[in-house]
Amino acid sequence: MEFNLEVRAQNGKVYTNASDLLPAIQEGLKAYDYVVDENNYKQAKTDRASLNNLVKVVSDKRKQVENDVFAQWLQDKKDIMAVEKTIKAASDKLGNGINDIDNAEKELKRNQIKELWESMTNNKYPFELVFEERYLNKSVKNKEIEESLNNKFLKAEEQLSFIEASLPEDELQAEQVIQLFCKTLDLSKATERINEIKEAKAKLQEKVNAQIEQSKQAQAMNQTTIPQSRLEAHESQSQAQTRRYCVFRFEGSMEELQAFNPILNQFIREHNVKVTIVEKGEC
Secondary structure, three states, X not given: OOOOOOEEEEOOXXXXXXXXXXXXXXXXXXXXXXXXOOOOHHHHHHHHHHHHHHHHHHHHHHHHHHHHHOHHHHHHHHHHHXXXXXXXXXXXXXXXXXXXXXXXXXXXXXXXXXHHHHHXXXXXXXXXXXXXXXXXXXXXOHHHHHHHHHHHHHHHHHHHHHHHOOOOOOHHHHHHHHHHHHHHOOHHHHHHHHHHHHHHHHHHHHHHHHHHHHHHHHHHHHHHHXXXXXHHHHHHXXXXXXXXXXXXXXXXXXXXXXXXHHHHHHHHHHHOOOOOOOOOOOO
16 A cells, blocks of 8 residues: 655645545555454564554654754744743742742741730640641731631630530549540540540449449358357457458459549448558559
């Protein structure tokens, strides 16, 4: 398959006959539109080589036209791009200086906003949790920033009041919950922590109640089986003694042991007993 590609330049424009040749090319390519099998394998390789050669002829012709017609433009394009790059470098240099000043102003404004927040809240809540990047925009005025921070502080105080209304009785655990909220400003986390403490205390109370009930049942069984004479002797001996003590060992997580404190304190007050912690440790 052969064809003659014609190219001409006229009035600053390039004209070719490629569009006129395309229908003939498409018609000629129909001869190569077949399924390759073992019988036509060698012919397919020959046809492919012919088509590749034809592609090279067309490509070489195009490159020749570009070099002949557009040679000056290609050089002019390089020169123009060099001019663009030179101007852009000068612009970037000015931009770097502008950015340095803008960044310095933003840093100063950020520090001023931080001081405002810390004085407003007595450094009660972390500044990073309430800061917004938009505060640094020149269009955002100081009054708007102050109102925004004040609203956030009032909201935090309102949520803290809600938390304090449901704090656990243990002072240490209550302080832990308060500190958790103050550090995160996350109401859901603080509420979840309160619920965990209450659940741990309830489980511990259930264990204590079960142990007390078991102790009562065991004592009742002993009283029914001990002979009367031995029981009277035991009571007489108990009355002669002024003080007795028992050693108990409580095992559990820190949360469970802390939850047991209110129960132990109540037992001490009601029964006038003395409790001494002999040893602490991990097991």
